[in-house]
Every structure is written in structure tokens, then in C-alpha cells.
Amino acid sequence: MLLIYVKTLTPRINYTFKQVCANILGYEIGFTSKIEEFVAHEGMKLSYGKQKMGNEFFIQEAGLLNEQGFSDVDLKFYSWDKTTCFFKVSERSDIPYDIFSASFYLLSRYEEYLPHVKDDFGRYPFEESIGYKHDFLEQPVVDLWAYKFNTLLCERFSKDNSVKRKFQNKNVLAVSEAYKYRKKGLVRSIGASLRDFFKLDVSDLIERFKVLFFITKDPYDIYDGLVKESKQNHYKWHFLFQLSNYSINSKNVSYNKIKYHTLIKSMGDYGEIGLLPGYEALYSFATLKLEKKRWESIVNRPLSFVGSYNFDLNLPTLYNNFDKLEIEQDFSMSYAEAVGFRAGTCTSFLYYDINFERISPLVLEPVVFNSNCIKHHTFFELKTQLEKIKEDVEKVGGSLNILMNNKDFDDWNKERKYLNLITYLNEK
Incomplete structure (x- = not known):
């Protein structure tokens, strides 16, 4: 067991250490605020505070994990062994940065709570993110930091804790308009x-x-072909279906159509199915609740996962609404117009609500590629970016998740290159 000494166990410390040390690195961890217990511990131990206590592994805190709420934090960025890091601390620390404060900053989406200008679609612009500004958006830096920390920790205690994670994929298909002309x-x-x-x-x-x-x-009726393709290449899909009322933002077939119900249930035979909330549902709890009810009446089981494809996350309101409706999993954590890791990680993580300093049971699945990017990049650019990202994700045994739309394959032969790219990304 890795024993961690902290003066006060705050929700932020509990959340971040469990994500980095337990979920990513696979350690069994324990916390203590008793010096006697910490000193007597004979196994691996780490102290997180202002001063080192003895022969333990020491990471000096920068202070963010002991604060509440949010404020405009003055961040300075430095290079650390081919990655970028921030929250630099003194030389007394065994790591020159407080990687736990930095990890929390990214995982909680701290910067999105701060005042910012939204884009034309009401979204948080990727250009505003520190990942984009400091050129680490395409790196799963939280996982890379964790692995570097693990190497140093094992060297200190002469242990061999090789992380036992395996590279995986989750492919998500958002169906915002099931058919272009039919129904x-x-x-x-x-x-x-x-x-x-x-x-x-x-x-x-x-x-x-x-x-x-x-x-x-119908050009958007690609479901049989996609299932056949994925079966041949041994990968699966998560399907998100929209059930909104017809509006300027929703041109889908009516949620009452029996043929649409049949399509939704038939896709459940080939992969997991969930809900794609409409634009109005992202801002209205009542609308989201109604769409969830529609989904469950069609599928006859509780809704477990959702995802937003083209619109804003509306933090923290949307995730709190998912919580209230007992939704378990979300695939919205991506930038619609940029390839990369919005939360700096390729590992699923729990949502942390800064407003209430609360750890939510809602699991967030980071999506590295949202196919809206196709409109803003050439195929060669996307292929090159994703090949490099896959290498990094494989190194840390993370998950390479992509979010596509059925409209992306409206010309099956023309879009063959994207199918081939998906097949490559799914190769283990």
C-alpha cells in the first residue's frame, strides 16, 4: 500500500490522489494525518505538504488542493522531460512541480469556470485552453506525469510497480439526424x-x-454497413440517438416514429446505446428529463450514458443535471473543432463540481477526436495527429476514444479513408 500523509484531507486531495495513484497507476492507497502512523509505516509512503518529514517521497504542495471555489490563478509553464508542467515548487520537492494541483486543474476543468468568451455556438473555445496555448493539447499529460512520478517513486523504494493497464478504444456514433430524407x-x-x-x-x-x-x-442510412465493417475488423460502437422535438437545432425524424424505435433497438444488438441530448436539453433540466424518459420508454431499461456532439458542455449545470437523473457515463469531454485531450487525460475520471467541492459518481470519458474537426483539417493532418496521439496513449495504457456522426459516412466510398483510419486506431 502507498500511504499518503496530508495535514488535512480535503475533497480535492482525495479526488486527485485517487485518480492519479489508484485509477491510473493501480496503487492501493491510504491517507493519514497522524505523524506517528506515517513514520511507523514500512512500505511505500509519500508526504504532500509544505515540508519534508524524513526519508519519505515528498511532493511539495502548491496550495490549490487546499483552496475552495475558484479564482484567477497565475500559471507559469515549464518543460519537464518532453512534457509541459505548471505549479512549480521548490527544490526540496522530489518532483519539481505539484503534479497533483496541475492534474486537478485540468481534470476539474478549472479554467472553464473562469470568465471567458464563448464561440459562435456558445462553446468554450479550444483556443482559450492552456493546453492549446502551451502546445500540450495533444498529449495526455496527466497520465504522462503519473507515469514519470511512478518511475521516481519506484526508484526511491526499490520497487517494481509496472502499471498493468492495457490500451483500449471506445468508438461513439452520434445520430443527430437518423435519415436525410426518409421518415x-x-x-x-x-x-x-x-x-x-x-x-x-x-x-x-x-x-x-x-x-x-x-x-x-438514404445517404445517412449507414448502419448496416457500419456494423458489417466493425464486425470484419473486430471493434464495436457506442450509439447515441437524439429524441428531441423538431426545432431549428434538431432536424431529426420524429421520436414517435416506430421505424426510428426499431432502428434504435436494433443497434442495441451490435453495441451499447445511449442518448444524444438535444440543444435545449443541455440548458433545461425539464427537457433533459423528458428526453431521458422517451429513451427509456423505447428501450425499456434505464439510461446509463449520454454524450454531446456539437454543442457546449454548459459546465457545471449540465453535469449536475446528469447527476440528478442518475446518468452514469458521459462522452462529451472533447473539443468540437480540435483534436486533443480537453481534460489532459486519456483515462476515464469522475466529475468534480468546484462550486460545491463535491466528487460526483458521473464518469467522464475523454474523447480525443470529435469528427466536427473534419471540417477544419485535412485528412492528412488528422491522420498524422491521431497516429502520434495513439503512440502516447499506448505508452500509458490509456483509452483512445473517438466521436463520429452518421453523416460523416453519407458517401460510403468517398469516406472509406475515415473507415480505414478508425480501423487503424482500433488495432491493439
């Missing part, structure tokens, strides 16, 4: 056809009629 209803189909006619959009008009008259397949 939209007579009024919507006529209205859309007239719009195409008056805009002289001949190609869409022809495509719409071919689909509606069963001459060609």
Missing part, C-alpha cells in the same frame, strides 16, 4: 422539396426524389 413526414418533405426548387438546388432535389421513391438508399 420526415409529408409536410416536411414537400416543404424541403419546394425550398430546393426555389434555390435551384437540383442535385438535392433529384437525390431526395430518388430516396423517397426507393431508387437509392
